[in-house]
Amino acid sequence: MIMIKKKHLVVLSGAGISAESGIKTFRDSGGLWEGHDVMEVASPEGWRRNRALVQNFYNLRRRQLLDCEPNEAHTILAELERDFQVSIITQNVDDLHERAGSTKVIHLHGELKKAQSSLDPSLVYNLDHWEIKEGDKCEKGSQLRPHIVWFGEQVPMMENAIEIATTADVFVVIGTSLQVYPAASLVDFVPDSTLIYVIDPKNPEVNFRRKVVNILENATKGMKTLEKLLKSQI
Template sequence: MRILVLTGAGISAESGLSTFRAADGLWERHRVEDVATPEAFARDPALVHRFYNARREKAGSAQPNAAHRALAELAHAHDLTLVTQNVDDLHERGGSGDVIHMHGALSGALCAACGQRWPAPAVMLPSDPCPACGAAATRPDIVWFGEIPYHMERIWAALEQAELFAAIGTSGVVYPAAGFAQHAARLGAECVEMNLDPAVNARDFRRSIPGPASQTVPAWVASLKG
């Protein structure tokens, strides 16, 4: 079976990583507009780097949970395309090989001047020179608000071939990911969501499995393997 799985912040929350935005509108005590937009980086690159340095450190100390490991097992039984909105590497450390990071990754650095990419050090500074062009324009290789997500052609192609689409721990708020279920359903795929609470786009799914990902995902994977 051809399966496309989309994961969001909810799958990593049980590993101790903050979900995207808390009820008070803050993201790890910062306004999203101050740390996750190109304008924020242009205005205060030091603040943005401090924010992502802290997130990189926290993600590095987190451990994959049962949901991450279950999805790695699913890839051995079915034709799985795994897409994540998360910027941590818990899927990889949980055993998944080919993970599509549509919003970038904390492990990457990007030159805002020439587009060169390289592995991010633990601490990044505004003064860090690009190894290719030498410009002091180093930024995290993260897709910020107002920017185009990565690998969209590959994702849309996989969606069009999927027989089953599953969204795990996603809010259903951020596009284009919030439109994946509707697109997949229109093409005949079965759509299922796994969340603590129904996503904003819950109506786009034929089936909803409530509960923590560390419980629902392993059980779901076992049913598909069985």
């Protein structure tokens, strides 16, 4: 029996795909995230200035996530694993890709449902509750903080993401304006021969030398369109 190798579909997803599940983004609201300047709640400086504010902010985000469900865009991506080898590289910190059934997901900017040591970022813990409290400590005795890559911090999963991007047979950009770096630079590592699909009603700019197909729709409508295109090529 001859085994046919599945094409590798690599997806870079951003806030736009989660927005349709009710998760708010800060780039659509003048740099504010749930009423806060992002540097207050998403930077090491903000953490040092007001740890209680930062903890409360992410505790509320986790609580809100409990009420959100994956949308059809998430579900279609998961279902595409039947016909493709699918790797998702997401800028999102929610777990909606996983809940929809996707099995290979890299979170560039951390995960909301995890905590890490404020002393040693390699110490990461799964949370089975939505709240990190003052006094919750890691095994080294330091306070636990959100497992989020804040502005000014290194992106530890970036090298892994680059390696995956270099192996893409098909590359999909969905729900991201390609304005956040280094995540946006992943497009530069996609093989020159690989077709890139960009799903976004605002038509973010991609290197013009690339083979790009723009799908000017929101995430759910765009994924329905993409699914038809991909399956017609199998």
